[in-house]
Amino acid sequence: MKKFLFAFEPNIPIFQYSNIPVSLTGEQMQGRGKGLIFIISAPSGTGKTTLVRGVMEQLPDLRFSVSYTTRSPRANEREGEDYYFVSPSVFQKMVERGEFLEWAEVLGNRYGTALASVNQLASKGMDLILDIDTQGAKKVKEKVEQTVLIYILPPSLEALRERLVKRGLDSPEMIKFRLANARRDIEEAHWYHYVIVNERVEDAVEKLKAIIIAERCRRDKSFILEEKSMGGKSWRELLLRIV
Ligand code: 5GP
Numbered sequence: 254m255k256k257f258l259f260a261f262e263p264n265i266p267i268f269q270y271s272n273i274p275v276s277l278t279g280e281q282m283q284g285r286g287k288g289l290i291f292i293i294s295a296p297s298g299t300g301k302t303t304l305v306r307g308v309m310e311q312l313p314d315l316r317f318s319v320s321y322t323t324r325s326p327r328a329n330e331r332e333g334e335d336y337y338f339v340s341p342s343v344f345q346k347m348v349e350r351g352e353f354l355e356w357a358e359v360l361g362n363r364y365g366t367a368l369a370s371v372n373q374l375a376s377k378g379m380d381l382i383l384d385i386d387t388q389g390a391k392k393v394k395e396k397v398e399q400t401v402l403i404y405i406l407p408p409s410l411e412a413l414r415e416r417l418v419k420r421g422l423d424s425p426e427m428i429k430f431r432l433a434n435a436r437r438d439i440e441e442a443h444w445y446h447y448v449i450v451n452e453r454v455e456d457a458v459e460k461l462k463a464i465i466i467a468e469r470c471r472r473d474k475s476f477i478l479e480e481k482s483m484g485g486k487s488w489r490e491l492l493l494r495i496v
Contacts, residue, residue: 293305294386295404296431316377417431
């Protein structure tokens with residue numbers, strides 16, 4: 254399978270998936286190397302959304318990829334901010350047209366990451382956050398080289414149960430179902446690059462921030478060493494002058 258690769262040259266197709274070319278331009282090319290995709294997965298009720306909001310308030314050039322879903326909006330959710338809410342038939346047409354980077358069925362509803370959204374954000378020079386489940390994470394990992402996988406764990410299953418009850422969104426049956434699902438889901442955490450236990454939100458946000466900053470430093474390494482990032486010179490050229 255072809256891996257997506259964000260490259261330096263402007264306007265070349267970065268990844269070619271289905272029939273939609275994805276390319277990066279200007280801003281991203283000037284400053285650094287490949288755009289990163291941070292995938293955040295967690296059982297529902299773990300506080301993932303709060304962590305993502307927390308880190309996005311603090312770090313620049315980071316954008317949230319808004320998914321498509323067939324589920325109905327909850328009371329506090331907004332079209333285009335939390336999700337694009339579409340009918341099952343619209344979702345199915347998007348699947349058939351190859352418009353998703355990945356999609357999956359989660360708890361009876363379908364969710365997908367549109368390739369066009371990822372392309373649009375990447376073209377603005379942003380690193381992306383995808384809040385997607387483990388099935389979707391696996392697919393993106395296979396297709397996109399610069400994927401960083403982060404799994405958020407609750408402090409315990411009991412703590413998760415308490416949070417789900419307190420949240421007040423689900424019936425007792427649904428809570429049972431979510432917990433059973435969480436057990437299965439957590440078994441997938443071992444193939445993620447990082448695991449964060451969300452015991453205290455502030456600490457978990459700090460850890461998430463640290464991961465993103467460290468991965469950006471790693472990504473920028475060859476740019477700093479090889480490209481003309483130091484006043485039009487690369488470090489390699491500067492070193493040659495000294496010797
Ligand atoms: P919720 O309905 O609680 O917002 O989300 C349910 C699950 O669907 C969460 O685990 C969330 O990460 C996942 N999800 C949301 N968007 C996507 C997506 O685009 N693709 C996949 N594979 N999962 C998603």
